[in-house]
Amino acid sequence: MTSASLPASAKRSKRVLPGFGLTMGVTLTYLGVIVLLPVIALVLKGAEIGPARFWAIATAPRTLAALQLTLTAAAMATVFNAIYGVLMAWVLVRYNFPGRRLLDALVDIPFALPTAVAGLALSALFAANGWYGAILEPMGIQVVFTIWGVAAAMAFTSIPFVIRTVQPVLEDLDPQYEEAARTLGAHPFTIFRRVVFPAIFPALLVGITLSFARSLGEFGAVIFIAGNLPFKTEIASLLAVIRLEEYDYNGAAVIALTLLIIALVLLAISNILQARALRYRGKTG
Structure with a gap:
């Protein structure tokens, strides 16, 4: 049997992980909760200080x-x-x-x-x-x-x-x-x-x-x-x-x-x- 005669489901490679949508959603959620949210909170905290006060503390x-x-x-x-x-x-x-x-x-x-x-x-x-x-x-x-x-x-x-x-x-x-x-x-x-x-x-x-x-x-x-x-x-x-x-x-x-x-x-x-x-x-x- 040639590859052309195989059904479409048989042609698909078996995936260990779920589809792209679910996998991408999980990774982006993890990235946002664990990495981006703390960074954003830190940036917002620094923005509350104001440029003049920020520069005074940094220098x-x-x-x-x-x-x-x-x-x-x-x-x-x-x-x-x-x-x-x-x-x-x-x-x-x-x-x-x-x-x-x-x-x-x-x-x-x-x-x-x-x-x-x-x-x-x-x-x-x-x-x-x-x-x-x-x-x-x-x-x-x-x-x-x-x-x-x-x-x-x-x-x-x-x-x-x-x-x-x-x-x-x-x-x-x-x-x-x-x-x-x-x-x-x-x-x-x-x-x-x-x-x-x-x-x-x-x-x-x-x-x-x-x-x-x-x-x-x-x-x-x-x-x-x-x-x-x-x-x-x-x-x-x-x-x-x-x-x-x-x-x-x-x-x-x-x-x-x-x-x-x-x-x-x-x-x-x-x-x-x-x-x-x-x-x-x-x-x-």
């Missing part, structure tokens, strides 16, 4: 110091994650060694581990009498209660984003292009720079953006290692909590909305750059 010295520390530490953590994440993804994909599956599973520990536990562990490791601190302190390198501790906590909690976005792209990358470049006499670094990196760049860009956005909102892991000193190691999310404890809901809303705007701008820029990179690959591929 207050303590707020600016907290935002500057948060952005700087998040950038430091993201740079580290970009380098280490690519290296880890490369090792997991390109090499077979005993314990590779275990190492692959350990990558997701920051997702499963409570951030407060991570902060306590990092504080114990980098303290003056800790395993790392006992080595770094005599060298004049202090991590606890400094921006380096903030960046370390942010890097720990956000590193899986880079690894998990780059890893599947490396797995699907056709090795024939690297072999062709190798037969033409290209050096390994040249192959990575001209063949591998352009292929993984869109995914890497997504991972970097997610890592940076995750670092901006990090709280639990940072407060234990930062010391939370105003104008020194106080992050923006902690300042928002402090404003809530002081019943300054307007101040907390302004800080939270500022972080939200920064994250949304970063995501928009990332999507634009990713689309351009994909179009460039399509033209040159």
